[in-house]
Amino acid sequence: MSAVPVRSRQVLMPSDEGGSQAVKAQQRLRELILAGQLASGARIAELALVDLLGVSRTPIRAALMRLEQEGLLQALPGGGYAVRTFSEREVGDAIELRGTLEGLAARLAAERGVSRVSLAQARDCLDQIDRVLQDPSLSDEMFSEYVQLNARFHRLLADMPGSEVLSREIERAASLPFASPSGFVGVQVNNAPARDMLVVAQHQHRQVLDAIERREAGRAEALMREHSRIARHNMQLAVRDPQATAMPGVQLIRQT
Incomplete structure (x- = not known):
């Protein structure tokens, strides 16, 4: 070789x-x-x-x-x-694993309860994302800010159950190739219909936080697992869209 x-x-x-x-x-x-x-x-x-x-x-x-x-x-x-190189199935499985663990975190947070301080931090993060999404052009600067805030919200959620074991495993799952919460967000910049998924994802963020605050454990878990499927959808768009080849790492994913 x-x-x-x-x-x-x-x-x-x-x-x-x-x-x-x-x-x-x-x-x-x-x-x-x-x-x-x-x-x-x-x-x-x-x-x-x-x-x-x-x-x-x-x-x-x-x-x-x-x-x-x-x-x-x-x-x-x-x-x-x-x-x-990776198959679409491998990447999809990695995303599904992260979503399953984050769903567990959401359920445990709802069951155990979350402090007002943690809820306030999460709401503040989502308020900042709302302000970013007000820019219809989603410039490179705004996009970069969205990715950082999105990652912060997911970290805050992972910490809500107060379980170091679960936080560590979520971090490990998110570090798998292409499995991070913003791994395929970039495809939405040049794809107007797909960009609308950012708004959908933000709505899901709000719904998950609401379910956790209301102590609705089953709803919180289901919403978080559904949320991860947006990343899988974006992955499928990325590997099939010639304009998305500039996204980091897309060339390593084999279409199935």
């Missing part, structure tokens, strides 16, 4: 302790993979990455191991790693 030809433009990274360098290398490698600059299926050349990232092989190897744990890389029988 041939080595991946890595582009020659050097990206210098600040010197730091080995652990910090590994994290930075991991972040940069993830960006390269999702941007399609490391071709899927071909062996990744460590030495080329050393030149590209400006760090030693030790943090590079640690970063590659972590990306394998995330699922973006696969270990090769003869040693080394290659970029993975």
Whole structure:
């Protein structure tokens, strides 16, 4: 198997302790993979990455191991790693897993009750999302703000049951390739009908929070699981829309 030809433009990274360098290398490698600059299926050349990232092989190897744990890389029988591709079913299963866990979090939050402070924080986050969605053009700046606020709301919800175990598992599920709450939101920027799904998703946010506050556990869980299906719908749009190929990582998903 041939080595991946890595582009020659050097990206210098600040010197730091080995652990910090590994994290930075991991972040940069993830960006390269999702941007399609490391071709899927071909062996990744460590030495080329050393030149590209400006760090030693030790943090590079640690970063590659972590990306394998995330699922973006696969270990090769003869040693080394290659970029993975994913079927629509695999991505859909990852999204479904996150939705199931978030549904459990919503149900437990409703059953156990949530403090007024936590509810107020969640409402404030949703108020900020409402303000973002008032811009009909959804500019790049607004889109970036939406993604950050959407992620914050989902984190707040995951913490509501007061279960470190559940919060950790939701975070782990959301870190699977393409499974984050905003993993395919980008397809809505250039697709007017799909963009309306942002408004639908925000309505679902409000309904879930209302169900949690009213202690309606079954309703809260069902709404949150339904909410995750928007991400699956957006994934299907992304892999079939030629204009969506610029979205990070779409080229790694195989149509079924």
